[in-house]
Amino acid sequence: MLKGLEGKLGEDDYSEPLEILINSANKNNKFNLFGSIAFKNQLKDRLKMRSKLYAFVEDKNLPSPANPIFVTGLPRSGTTFLFNLLALDSNHRSPKYWEIMSLMPLVKNDFDIKKREWKINAELKFARTIIPKLRNMHHIRANSPEECELLATINVRSFVYMCMANVPEYVEYLKDCSFESVFKWHKRFFQVLEIQERPIRWLLKDPSHIGHIPEILSTYPNAKFINIHRDPTESVASFCSLARNIRSAFSKNVNSMEIGEVILDFWQHNLQKGIQAKENLSSDQIIDISYSKFINDPLNILKDVYRNFEFDMDIATENKIKSYLMNQNKFNREKHTYSIEEFGLSKDKVEHHFKNYIMNYEF
Numbered sequence: 001m002l003k004g005l006e007g008k009l010g011e012d013d014y015s016e017p018l019e020i021l022i023n024s025a026n027k028n029n030k031f032n033l034f035g036s037i038a039f040k041n042q043l044k045d046r047l048k049m050r051s052k053l054y055a056f057v058e059d060k061n062l063p064s065p066a067n068p069i070f071v072t073g074l075p076r077s078g079t080t081f082l083f084n085l086l087a088l089d090s091n092h093r094s095p096k097y098w099e100i101m102s103l104m105p106l107v108k109n110d111f112d113i114k115k116r117e118w119k120i121n122a123e124l125k126f127a128r129t130i131i132p133k134l135r136n137m138h139h140i141r142a143n144s145p146e147e148c149e150l151l152a153t154i155n156v157r158s159f160v161y162m163c164m165a166n167v168p169e170y171v172e173y174l175k176d177c178s179f180e181s182v183f184k185w186h187k188r189f190f191q192v193l194e195i196q197e198r199p200i201r202w203l204l205k206d207p208s209h210i211g212h213i214p215e216i217l218s219t220y221p222n223a224k225f226i227n228i229h230r231d232p233t234e235s236v237a238s239f240c241s242l243a244r245n246i247r248s249a250f251s252k253n254v255n256s257m258e259i260g261e262v263i264l265d266f267w268q269h270n271l272q273k274g275i276q277a278k279e280n281l282s283s284d285q286i287i288d289i290s291y292s293k294f295i296n297d298p299l300n301i302l303k304d305v306y307r308n309f310e311f312d313m314d315i316a317t318e319n320k321i322k323s324y325l326m327n328q329n330k331f332n333r334e335k336h337t338y339s340i341e342e343f344g345l346s347k348d349k350v351e352h353h354f355k356n357y358i359m360n361y362e363f
Contacts, residue, residue, distance in 0.1 A: 009047060010054040013181035017156040017173060018043070024167040031165075034130065035250030039164060042153075045101075050154040050185070052104035057188050065190035066093075067222040068202040069309070072274070074267055075207040076238030077230035078291045083205045085302060086226075087145045088320040089313070093199030094145035095189070097124075101150065103192065117142035130249045148206035151189055155182045159208050162266070163243045164250055171262055175269050179212040183219035207267075210274035213281070224309055225281070227274075229361040230291035232354040233340055233347045236264055240345075241338035260343025268353045275357065284309065290362045298325060 021043075025031075031039060069092070071083045087094055098113075098120045107113050120142035140146060152158035157179060162171050190202060209216060216223050240259050247254045278286060287308045294301045299321055306313045340347060351358055 008051040008054065010050070010058070011181065011184075013184075014047070014050070014156045017170070017177070020173050021156060021161055021167060021170045024169040025161075025165045028166040028168065029250075030252040031250055032252055035165075039250060042164070043156075046153040046156075049102075049104065053154070053185070053188060053192065056104060056106075056192055062188075062191040063194075065187060065194055065220075066199050066202055067224075068190075068204050068220050069224045069226065070209050070216065071203070071205040071226050071228070072210040073207065073228035074210075074230060074232060074235035074239075074271060076242070077207075077235045078228050078294060079205055079207065081298075082226065082228055082289075082294065083145065083147075083203065085298060085321055085324065086203050088324060089203075089317045091200040091311070092203035093197075093201070094203045094205075095148075095151070095193065096142070097140050097144050097146040098142040099193060100146050100189075103189065106192070106195065131245055145203070148186065148204050149208060151186055152179075152182050152206070152208075154189075155185050157182050159266070162262070163246045165247060166251070166253075166255065166258060166262075168258075168262055171266055175266060179215040180218065182212070183215050187219050208270055211270035213274060213277035223285075225278075225286040226305055227278070227286060227288045228291055228294060229288060229357075229363050231363045232267075232271075232357065233350045236260075236267060236345070236350055237338050237340040237343070239263055239267070240340075240343040244343075256342055257344035260340075260345045263343075264345060264350060264353055271354070271357055275360070288361065292363060 025039060029035075069086075071079050071086065073079050083094070086092055098116050101120055102116050107116065124140065124142065149158050149160050153160055157174060157177065159174065161167055162174075210227065213225070240256070240263050243259050243263060244254060244256055247259070287305055289301055289305065299318070302321065303313060305311075340350065
């Protein structure tokens with residue numbers, strides 16, 4: 001796995017999670033041919049990315065990145081819709097999918113960017129062929145603003161692997177391991193990205209960020225958080241469906257009941273850590289919003305967010321948001337359908353696990 005990369009990966013913060021992940025994947029999965037190749041290549045590609053990033057930052061004293069704003073909340077809870085609307089503000093910059101997957105070496109011109117976009121889009125097209133429902137669950141292109149969970153893969157601490165395979169021992173490790181090194185590499189990535197352009201603010205998203213607020217603030221003391229709340233039954237069911245569809249392309253032994261139990265436990269644990277950490281945040285650091293209110297009136301909820309953080313929403317941004325919302329109604333994609341019962345769960349069971357959350361927040 002590490003042949004040719006020994007000594008090029010920086011601090012040894014990866015070997016422990018890598019060993020746990022590989023052992024767990026081999027123990028619990030019957031990968032098909034595609035799955036076996038794809039899982040290994042994903043790990044190798046991310047470690048190669050880490051190696052190139054480390055070679056670039058080693059012995060450099062790069063300035064801290066611009067202050068970030070993090071969109072957080074349970075997965076499949078409207079965070080992508082919120083993220084996409086916020087990305088319309090020219091003051092916000094998010095990493096693009098191709099940058100996360102293939103940042104190094106740094107591009108020198110538009111032609112280099114187009115080549116990388118073409119390569120990444122070809123890979124995404126192949127993924128949608130293997131996993132046909134992926135387009136309706138999480139449709140991305142090479143130049144789309146993308147989430148941080150793929151950045152965490154260079155530190156081998158990411159729920160991405162939980163979607164790809166049945167790795168219960170690795171999931172247990174993720175629940176309570178430190179993410180300090182994750183955000184060390186996260187920061188390095190954005191320091192390099194800023195060499196070409198420094199934004200007013202970084203706009204970032206990853207559902208698992210909600211469980212790592214202390215590590216985020218240790219790395220980014222001026223970080224702000226927008227936390228969106230949705231009925232956890234909907235969020236858990238949707239994420240279970242996502243994981244099952246992805247795993248089905250990789251493995252011969254996908255167990256829906258196992259998916260339900262592991263995902264319910266993981267996200268309840270992650271969210272509970274976030275609830276505790278949020279108690280130490282002030283109102284100018286975080287704002288909580290209701291999924292239903294946001295879906296019903298997105299523009300005015302966004303204005304509330306801007307007022308809370310004393311951001312300026314200029315007329316150009318407001319018009320872009322209005323145009324985006326109007327165009328959304330013109331697209332009628334096939335609906336991503338699922339039910340919680342398919343995964344051996346029930347609304348009562350999910351509500352019991354998330355009872356502290358349900359008591360304290362409006363959905």
